Amino acid sequence: MTIQLPILRDSALSVMAASCEPRPPANSVGMKPVKTLKVGELARLSSKTVRALHLYEERGLLDPIERSKGGFRLYAEDSLVRVRWISKLQEMGFSLTDIQRMLQQWEHSGSAPAAMLRVGELLKTKLAETRDQIARLRLLEVELESSIEYLETCPHCSPQQVLTACTACELHAQNEMAPDLVAGFHAQ
Amino acid sequence: MTIQLPILRDSALSVMAASCEPRPPANSVGMKPVKTLKVGELARLSSKTVRALHLYEERGLLDPIERSKGGFRLYAEDSLVRVRWISKLQEMGFSLTDIQRMLQQWEHSGSAPAAMLRVGELLKTKLAETRDQIARLRLLEVELESSIEYLETCPHCSPQQVLTACTACELHAQNEMAPDLVAGFHAQ
C-alpha cells in the first residue's frame, strides 16, 4: 500500500507559516522524527486491548509504520482513525473477515468512483440492517417496560407465597397473562 | 422443579365443554398422551438450531419432559415459551451463564415477592442498557446516512481517478472532511 502525498502540501505549509499561530512540528517531511504511538497508547486511545490490536495486524487490518530497535510496534497517529473505523464497522455487525474483504476490494479496485460505489452499496445495506436492529431493540424496550410494570404488583403479595403458586396469582387480573419475560421462569 | 397445576383447571374445562366449540384433546389429565414436540419441531418453531437446544439442555436451561423408547427428546409445548424467553434475554445481552444464574436464584428463593423483586431489578438494569444500545445505534444510523450522502458525489468523479488521490479530491469542498466511515479506508 503506497500513499501518494497530495500536491497541495507545500502551499498548505506556507499558509501556515504566514499565520501568527505557533508553527506546528513538521511531521510530514522527515526532518524531525514523526510522532508515533506505542501499542499501549493506541489501545488506550481507541478503547481496545493490546491483544485486539495484535489480532487486527494478523488479519491485515492494521499495520505499524515501523518497529523500534527493540521490536516495539510504532503506529502513525492516523492508525487511531483506522481502529475507530474498525470499531464502528464491528458495531454495525461486520466481522473482521467482512472488513478484511472490504479493504481488499478497495485496494484492488483501480477506479476511485467504482470503489466508492461499492462502499456506498455496503453502507446502504448496513443502514437497513441497523434500522431493523433499532426496531427490534425498541420492541424489547417496550416489553421490558411492561414486564417491569407487571412486576410492580408483586411486592404486595404475601411473602409466604410460594413461587409455584405464581401461575395462578390472584393479585393480577385473571385475564392478564404474565409477560413472556416473566412467564419464561415457570415455563416447563 | 415441581409444577403445581392451577386449581381453576377443572372449571375451565367444563366451561369449554359447555360451549359449542369442538372439544380440544384433554392434555392435562394424562388420559390421552400429552402433546409433545420433537427437538426438530421445537427448533423450527423457535428459530433455533437443534445444536443450540442441546446446548441449553447441557447448561440446565431446558429439559424435555421425557424421552421416547428410542431416546428421542420429547418436549412440552411450554418449552417454546422457555426457548423464546432465552432468545429475548440473549438479545438483551445476557449470556447463557447469566441466564443460568437467574434461573438458579429464582429456584432457590423461597419467597415469591422476593424472587419477583430480584427479577424486576435485573430487568430495570437491562432496560437502561437497552436504551443505551439504541442510542448508540441511532448515532451509527446518522453517521451511515451522512457517509452515504457524502459518497453520492463520487460517481461524478473521473473514472481514471486513482484511489490514493481521494485524500485530496476536488469534488468535495476543501473544508469538508471525509466521514470516518470513508476516511478509515485510507487511514495509515
Add this chain to the structure above:
DNA sequence: TTGCTCCTCACGTCACGTGAGGTGGC
C-alpha cells in the same frame, strides 16, 4: 537497578457450526 511497557507463543472461552458414524419410526 527498578518499574512499567512491550514482545511472542499458546491455550482458554463463549455460543454455537459442522461433520462422523450410527439408529428410530412412520
Add this chain to the structure above:
DNA sequence: TTGCTCCTCACGTCACGTGAGGTGGC
C-alpha cells in the same frame, strides 16, 4: 425397505482473554 429425524461424540470457529517467560527504555 426407503427417507427423514434423531442420537452422541468431538473437533472447528470467531474475537478476543489470559497467562508464561522473556526483554526494551527511560
